[in-house]
Amino acid sequence: MTAEPNEAAVRLTGVSKTYGRGRTAVAALRDASLTVMPGELVAVMGPSGSGKSTLLAVIGGLLTPDTGTVVVGGVEVTALSRGSRARYRATRVGFVFQSLNLVPFLTARENLLLMASLAGTTRTAARRRAGNLLAELGLEGRERDFPGQLSGGEQQRVAIARALIHEPAVLLADEPTASLDTERGYAVAVLLAREVRRRRTAGVLVTHDPRMASVADRVVRAADGSLTETADAKAG
Numbered sequence: 001m002t003a004e005p006n007e008a009a010v011r012l013t014g015v016s017k018t019y020g021r022g023r024t025a026v027a028a029l030r031d032a033s034l035t036v037m038p039g040e041l042v043a044v045m046g047p048s049g050s051g052k053s054t055l056l057a058v059i060g061g062l063l064t065p066d067t068g069t070v071v072v073g074g075v076e077v078t079a080l081s082r083g084s085r086a087r088y089r090a091t092r093v094g095f096v097f098q099s100l101n102l103v104p105f106l107t108a109r110e111n112l113l114l115m116a117s118l119a120g121t122t123r124t125a126a127r128r129r130a131g132n133l134l135a136e137l138g139l140e141g142r143e144r145d146f147p148g149q150l151s152g153g154e155q156q157r158v159a160i161a162r163a164l165i166h167e168p169a170v171l172l173a174d175e176p177t178a179s180l181d182t183e184r185g186y187a188v189a190v191l192l193a194r195e196v197r198r199r200r201t202a203g204v205l206v207t208h209d210p211r212m213a214s215v216a217d218r219v220v221r222a223a224d225g226s227l228t229e230t231a232d233a234k235a236g
């Protein structure tokens, strides 16, 4: 499952997805292609309804496109059976959403260990990684706090740590900073970019905020289901 050094971590080719049929059909993705290298963070920007969340769902194996192929870490996700796709999601993909989705009755650390156990990480390795990740994300001493005892920014950092605990091939973040104020949001985006680079994970960050997008290596525009590479390189 390990990819060659110069091999793309994520490769979408000619992906289309239409919801519904007939007069109510909505083309959410139209012939979309995208390549993300290991350790690269790509920001996806575009208006509401342009297909950004659908793109993440397709990469994450939550949704099967009508046409095209999705290859992640050398595995053709679009060719997997339903069961293998569920396994792919649990072991190879990390998700961070706008809404926090932390389990409220589990501590920060337990939220991480739950994800690790779903991915089949051994208990000992999971405990070690949970401690390291939480410390790296500035949450040392907060491991035993429940989400309700943490600030929005701290909770979002727990969510990032949880998305990384099983060493996914791809980290998918859908407006992960939208519920935070500008400064905290930016700090979370910077952390996300740093973790993607240092772990050689491919990252796709959906955001409406140009400042968040500036932490990415590349910005891709989504418009009416089509993706276009933009010339504006990383700003900071």
Ligand SMILES: Nc1ncnc2c1ncn2[C@@H]1O[C@H](COP(=O)(O)OP(=O)(O)OP(=O)(O)O)[C@@H](O)[C@H]1O
Binding pocket: 019, 020, 026, 027, 028, 046, 047, 048, 049, 050, 051, 052, 053, 054, 055, 222
């Ligand atoms: N389950 C669904 N059934 C029908 N149509 C859907 C479904 N999910 C999304 N759509 C439609 O597909 C299009 C793309 O939706 P998508 O959620 O990917 O957009 P988005 O770029 O993430 O928007 P936003 O910025 O508002 O989150 C929209 O027109 C939306 O209404």
Ligand SMILES: [Mg+2]
Binding pocket: 052, 053, 054, 174
């Ligand atoms: Mg969306």
